[in-house]
Structures are given as C-alpha cells and as structure tokens.
Amino acid sequence: MEITWNLEHTYQQLPEALFSPIHPIPVKAPQLVLLNHSLAEELGIALEKYDAETLGALFSGNQIPNDGQPLAQAYAGHQFGQFTMLGDGRAILLGEQITPKGERYDIQLKGSGRTPYSRGGDGRAHFSAMLREYLISEAMHFLGIPTSRSLAVVITGEPVYREKVRHGAILTRVASSHIRVGTFEYARNFHEGKYLKDLLQYSIARHYPELDEAENPALAFFEAVMDKQLQLILQWMRVGFIHGVMNTDNMSIPGETIDYGPCAFMNAYDPMTVFSSIDTQGRYAYGNQPFIAHWNLGCLGSALLPEIASNTEEAVKLAKASINEFPKAHENQWLEMMGKKLGIAEVKASDKALVDDLLHWMKNNKADFTNTFLYLRRNAFPQDSIYQETDFKAWLQLWQERISGTRSKAQELMDQNNPAFIPRNHLVEEALEAASNEGNMQPFQELLAVLQDPYSDKPGFEKFQEVPVEVDKGYQTFCGT
Numbered sequence: 507m508e509i510t511w512n513l514e515h516t517y518q519q520l521p522e523a524l525f526s527p528i529h530p531i532p533v534k535a536p537q538l539v540l541l542n543h544s545l546a547e548e549l550g551i552a553l554e555k556y557d558a559e560t561l562g563a564l565f566s567g568n569q570i571p572n573d574g575q576p577l578a579q580a581y582a583g584h585q586f587g588q589f590t591m592l593g594d595g596r597a598i599l600l601g602e603q604i605t606p607k608g609e610r611y612d613i614q615l616k617g618s619g620r621t622p623y624s625r626g627g628d629g630r631a632h633f634s635a636m637l638r639e640y641l642i643s644e645a646m647h648f649l650g651i652p653t654s655r656s657l658a659v660v661i662t663g664e665p666v667y668r669e670k671v672r673h674g675a676i677l678t679r680v681a682s683s684h685i686r687v688g689t690f691e692y693a694r695n696f697h698e699g700k701y702l703k704d705l706l707q708y709s710i711a712r713h714y715p716e717l718d719e720a721e722n723p724a725l726a727f728f729e730a731v732m733d734k735q736l737q738l739i740l741q742w743m744r745v746g747f748i749h750g751v752m753n754t755d756n757m758s759i760p761g762e763t764i765d766y767g768p769c770a771f772m773n774a775y776d777p778m779t780v781f782s783s784i785d786t787q788g789r790y791a792y793g794n795q796p797f798i799a800h801w802n803l804g805c806l807g808s809a810l811l812p813e814i815a816s817n818t819e820e821a822v823k824l825a826k827a828s829i830n831e832f833p834k835a836h837e838n839q840w841l842e843m844m845g846k847k848l849g850i851a852e853v854k855a856s857d858k859a860l861v862d863d864l865l866h867w868m869k870n871n872k873a874d875f876t877n878t879f880l881y882l883r884r885n886a887f888p889q890d891s892i893y894q895e896t897d898f899k900a901w902l903q904l905w906q907e908r909i910s911g912t913r914s915k916a917q918e919l920m921d922q923n924n925p926a927f928i929p930r931n932h933l934v935e936e937a938l939e940a941a942s943n944e945g946n947m948q949p950f951q952e953l954l955a956v957l958q959d960p961y962s963d964k965p966g967f968e969k970f971q972e973v974p975v976e977v978d979k980g981y982q983t984f985c986g987t
C-alpha cells in the first residue's frame with residue numbers, strides 16, 4: 507500500500523556534513539502498541555484507513571511513507587562536561603510534516619537501528635524506555651510545557667540486550683526540530699567550522715524568523731535561544747521535573763524538552779534530588795538545572811563566536827555581555843513563577859522571603875512538592891500531618907495576609923500553576939512493569955488518561971496523588987536505555 511504524508515525535507519538542503527541519508531534497519535515482527543490519535547490528527551496524518559499490519563510497518567520504519575527521505579543527524583555535545591562527537595545513533599528523521607495549519611514538525615523514529623553515529627551502540631531501544639518517553643512527554647505536553655511529543659510505539663519482535671534481555675521497541679517522536687546546542691558545537695568544531703553559517707541561517711529561518719533583520723543576527727539568535735531555555739527550565743522547576751541528563755546534545759534550539767532518558771519528577775522537596783544512576787555528583791539535580799542551562803548556553807555562545815563578530819575579542823565581549831544577563835533574569839523570573847504558585851500576581855522583592863521560608867520548611871520536613879502546593883490551592887490540609895504544626899501555621903498566616911483581598915485572582919493563578927497530578931515515579935514504574943512483563947497496558951492507559959488533564963483536582967483519583975512513605979528510597983533511572 508502506498509502511503510503519502512505531507513513531508514518536506516528542508517534539512518537536506520543543508521551541507522551533507524550535517525547529516526547522513528540512511529534507512530531504518532527493518533525489524534522482524536513489528537506490532538503497534540500505542541498510537542496517539544489526536545496528535546496524528548493535528549499533524550494531518552490520516553491513519554484510520556490503515557490496518558494494524560500497515561501501521562506496524564510504518565511506525566517501525568519497515569515501510570517508509572512515499573514522501574519520506576530518511577536521514578540521521580550529526581551533532582556533538584558536552585556530556586557531563588566532556589566534549590564528544592555524537593549524532594543520531596539510534597534515531598532516523600523521516601522528514602518534516604507540514605500540518606493542516608501549516609506548522610512544520612520533525613517526524614523521527616527512535617530505536618530504528620544502527621547509523622554512522624552509533625559508535626558502540628546497537629541502535630535499538632527497549633519497550634519499557636519507549637513507553638516511559640511516551641508517557642512523560644505526553645504528561646509534559648498536557649502540563650503546558652514545551653516538549654517533543656510521542657505519536658506511536660511499536661514493539662519490534664526482536665530482543666534487545668541490556669542488563670537483561672528486553673523487548674525491542676521503536677517510538678515515533680514529533681518535535682519542532684531536533685536542532686540542539688550540540689548541533690552548533692558540531693558545526694563549529696568539525697569541518698573547520700565552515701557550515702556554522704549555514705546552520706545558523708537555517709535555524710533562524712526555521713525557528714526565529716523575526717531575527718533575520720536583526721543588526722547582529724547571531725547575537726540576537728543567541729539571546730532568543732537563551733530566553734527560550736530560561737522559560738523552559740522555569741517550567742520544569744514549576745512542576746518538579748528533573749530532566750536528568752542536560753548534556754548540550756539534549757538541549758533543543760526551539761526550546762522544547764527533548765530526550766526523555768533518566769528524567770523523573772521530584773516528590774519530597776529537596777534541591778539536590780537526583781535519580782539518574784550515572785549522575786553520581788548530582789550535576790543534573792533538580793536545583794542545579796538553571797545553573798546547567800546557563801553553562802550549556804555558554805557552550806552555544808562559544809560555538810557561535812565566529813558569527814557574532816569576526817574579531818574574536820569583540821565576539822567574546824558581546825557574547826559575555828548577553829550571557830551575563832542570565833542569572834539576574836532567572837532570579838527575577840523564578841520569583842515571578844513561584845509567586846504565581848502562591849497566587850501572587852505581582853511579586854515584590856519582599857516576597858522572596860515568603861517563598862524561601864516555605865521551601866526551607868518543605869525541605870526540612872520532606873514535604874511533597876506537588877501536594878504542598880495542591881493543599882495551598884485547596885486551602886485544606888491533611889489532619890495529623892506536618893501541615894498542622896506551628897511553624898507551618900505561622901507561615902500560612904503570613905501567606906494568607908499576603909494574598910488577602912485578591913483571593914479570587916490568587917485562586918485562579920494557583921489552579922493554573924499547581925498541577926493536581928504529575929507522573930509519580932512509583933506509578934510510572936508500575937505501569938511500565940505491567941506492560942513489559944505481562945503485556946497489560948491497562949495501568950499505563952489509566953495513568954495516561956489522568957495525566958491528560960493534570961490541573962483538574964477531581965475526587966476519586968486520590969491514588970494518583972498519594973505518595974507512599976520513603977517511596978524514592980533507592981529509586982534510580984537510566985540513560986541510553
């Protein structure tokens with residue numbers, strides 16, 4: 507059966523050093539497990555007319571749409587601070603889908619076999635990790651946070667060898683693009699930097715077209731990406747999301763959350779929370795994320811230097827002046843964001859103490875991050891709990907005084923900024939285990955449904971809000987899964 511989507515291939519107009527044309531490696535017995543119907547509709551991909559076999563073939567890469575022109579992208583990156591050549595080692599871009607609204611989205615298969623960038627890897631992914639990416643990326647989307655999305659998951663019918671044998675799977679990922687900070691580091695550091703200008707012009711045209719006319723487009727682009735990243739990290743901080751592997755190759759130029767590997771949500775508030783098994787130093791801990799974003803943007807700035815000014819000294823001066831704005835901008839906007847969580851529309855400098863005192867109390871009492879704000883939102887606190895103790899009640903009184911007279915606006919802000927449901931680690935694990943060990947997708951589907959409406963605090967769903975005691979003890983997440 508001939509299948510045509512609405513794919514374009516502007517990335518292929520870039521110099522070939524930036525990618526490698528390559529087909530996915532066919533798999534033995536593809537079987538469709540998940541399909542995101544509403545996303546397919548938004549993308550303008552009509553799937554109703556295809557049978558299960560065709561869908562399995564399509565979303566495994568065994569059949570390429572007629573208008574697909576598959577490729578793997580080259581990129582480099584700083585991984586835990588070390589600069590390395592990387593690239594799509596297990597992902598293939600089919601093309602850029604133009605939606606009925608005229609938007610452009612990359613359609614990428616992840617887990618689709620070895621590519622010229624696979625290094626020692628097998629190019630594959632396992633089922634449970636792909637379900638995890640599907641679930642958490644969709645949860646982020648419904649939380650209102652920029653993110654890549656997940657269109658489908660297929661099991662391949664082939665084993666994948668990790669610490670144990672697992673089911674192989676392929677995820678179809680949809681993103682505004684997969685251009686990363688690491689793509690710029692690659693363009694600057696390989697091939698004598700001669701493709702940097704091409705990549706910059708392409709990225710401006712695709713993601714920041716308004717900057718085309720700027721006096722210094724490279725500098726304006728740097729500042730625009732910086733702002734996008736800042737907005738993104740603030741959203742992560744708002745919901746307690748820990749990306750887990752903020753290497754520069756995992757930081758997207760359009761400012762979306764990408765690369766769901768060891769990510770997790772924080773339960774008890776502690777800025778040093780980290781779940782990734784390989785992050786032994788806590789480099790990517792919850793509270794470090796803004797500093798790491800700043801550091802990663804420094805890498806983008808250095809990659810862009812030759813385009814910022816031909817005189818290196820001048821370029822460094824300009825880039826530094828821009829990046830030095832980040833900490834202050836973060837500090838101000840973080841306070842605004844936290845203010846909204848507390849129902850304060852217009853924060854004042856003096857509100858910092860109110861926010862800090864609450865966080866300090868939460869840390870000392872191991873208070874759950876999401877539920878604490880949910881209780882404030884409800885203005886109702888569990889009996890026989892830390893919320894009945896004097897120090898919390900003293901804080902509560904100060905807060906109530908602060909928002910008195912603005913209660914209805916405060917309520918609206920709190921309802922919008924404090925989710926009632928997040929993907930709780932233990933529920934995510936239960937859902938993935940049922941799916942991969944027993945082939946039971948029920949818990950996954952139930953959790954996904956709850957996460958598609960995360961701000962409605964509805965009764966009857968308490969099991970998705972409760973956090974068992976010491977639930978995080980020994981909890982670990984994994985990269986390169």
Ligand code: AMP
Pocket residue numbers: 592593594595596597623624625626627628629630631751755756765767985986987
């Ligand atoms: P990540 O930690 O997922 O961002 O991946 C870092 C790099 O390793 C990227 O270049 C990936 O394409 C590559 N990679 C991860 N897993 C595999 C695998 N199983 N086979 C080949 N390459 C991989």
Ligand code: MG
Pocket residue numbers: 755756765
């Ligand atoms: Mg990556």
